[in-house]
Amino acid sequence: MGPGTLVHVGDKKVKEPILTLIEYNEEYLEVHVNQDIDIIKNLEFAEDRKIWINVDGLHQTELIESLGEVFGVHPLVLEDILNTTQRPKTESYEDYIYVTIRTLFYERLENAVDSDQISIILGNNFILSFQEMRTDLFKKISQRMERPAGNIRKKGVDYLTYSLIDSIVDNYYLLLEDIGEEIERLEDELIKEPDPATLQSIHELKREMIILRRSLWPLRETIASLQRDESGLIKESTGIYLRDLYDHSIQVIEAVETYREMLSGMLDLYISTVSNRMNEVMKLLTIIATIFIPLTFIAGIYGMNFDYMPELKWEWGYPAVMIFMTTISVIMLYYFKKKTWL
Template identity: 45%
Template sequence: MARKRKRKATPKSRNSVFQPPGTISYVGIEREGNVATETIIYNEQSYEKFENIHLNDLKKELVHWFNIDGVHDIELLEQLGKDFNLHHLLVEDIANTTQRPKTEFFDECIFQSIKMISYDAAEHELNEEQVSILLTKNSVITFQEKTGDVFENIRERIESSRGRIRTSSNDYLFYSLIDSIIDHYFIAVEQIGEYLNDLEDEIFEEPDKESLNKVQRNKRLLLSLRRAIYPLRESISKILKEQNDLIDPKIVTYFHDAYDHCIQITETIESYREINTGLKDMYLSSVSHKMNQIMQVLTIVSSIFIPMTFVAGIYGMNFEYIPELTWEHGYQYFWIINVIIFVTLISFFKWKKWL
């Protein structure tokens, strides 16, 4: 029997609700270990990579990408907030991993909160992680919950000077990071679509109780996916509408493409939710049809044996004078009558197309 999941309040509501605004406290899955940091500095002619936060002179002609894997270290976040002159409310949002995807504009930067999603096909689960991306005047800063992300392709493009990323400024890197996360949504959505197709075949051919449990799990999974992606459309739209000196108007054009992708993914998720709802109705119809088939067989069998039982009941009565009991071939006649009844009923059922 599937264990019922209890709905719990978020850590934010339990631990941080009475704290003053701007108080930095980590909200999310409990994590331990050191925070991993990385710095990539590049332009069209040069490329450098460091395994820590390398705060040298932030030259305008160089793009600086600072990546922090782990937001549970409050002291480090406070120090980074001071180093990069970040608003205390912004740092508080970075430490809160239950944030809704959003875009906020500050004097010193643009803050983008986004969910990085991967789909575990074996367990049929979503792995969700919050990523905070900051675009400042001379750099891009990314904060992740843990090590491992979808940015390896971008790192490889920067290192190998492939594409336009090395010839562009930090606002294009800001867009590329967001676009990389959105592109991986398509992979997760495609895998979920394949799972729905397999589940549809399973329900059509051999539905069981576990099939209904899978449909219910799909409902929760698609709802979680929608909560992660649907607000992103509004967030990207805000970037398109808000004019800001940190983003070149030429780069804004690329965000139109990201916005279209968000709409496409959202529409696909809505269609999958409708399909999943249809699977539940399909399961109930399949079970009902299977039950009707069983009842049909039992009814036909009963219809065949009822007249035979009637004949057997008559000649099984304990009356002394029943003429047929003295017949020499009475037993054979009894079976001939039953065979005639059987053949007649089977022929009638086939004529009615009940068989």
């Protein structure tokens, strides 16, 4: 297929796409859920109103293509939106900015990190956002929009773009908190009683951290590209917020690197713990074997089948040998304990 061919690449995560249209300014707010694309084509947007269209579900390529025609989005951008394997990036075009970023969720039961792609198109007076499935990620932003005095209603769509990305980055902190709790649990298992299942959990979590790092590492450059944008779509007042968002992205990346180092250290700790347990077992077996060496020697001597041995015909020979063997065992146990070998 040629460049710009629209094909959905990824899983179908919703039955039917949900299209939400929000028109707003400081005095006006109107929300249309499951808005028909034909109505949007014929809708005349007021110049003093800002538009936010959110699409949950990407498998209907006709819907994405129609939105691209309405807002003049290049087919290559639409192709990237439908290909849900994109790495985070920012691309500037003549009339809009395209941003793709990944939102991450930690599945505690499966000990795995799941990710969804979110694409954002920032235009002169509109913003388009595309999600693979419907989530509560932008719910708080919708609630903030209901307050006329809030910054989202007062400021432009560039501030709304910042708010959407900030919501995604904030969700990373929740993800890292869940992963941190899992790492603490694994550390407790390592100290108390590690087993092969613990080792498997560490390997799985370490593999997920690699996926997490691959999704988050480009985030810093994505936000930095928005700060450096010269298209005029991002105002200087919003640049202050983007700098703060850039700092948050660095904190998230540093936390991921810290967790990766902790997991590597936990693998070493597991090997050391298992080796120490094996050493304790070997020490105990060695002590037992050492105690039985003289006892076996004595039993071997009196087990020889010679006719003329001094103690064989002695009435108290057996009790004397048993007492002697017991005395040797007690003396050796006392010596080992005094040396803290036991």
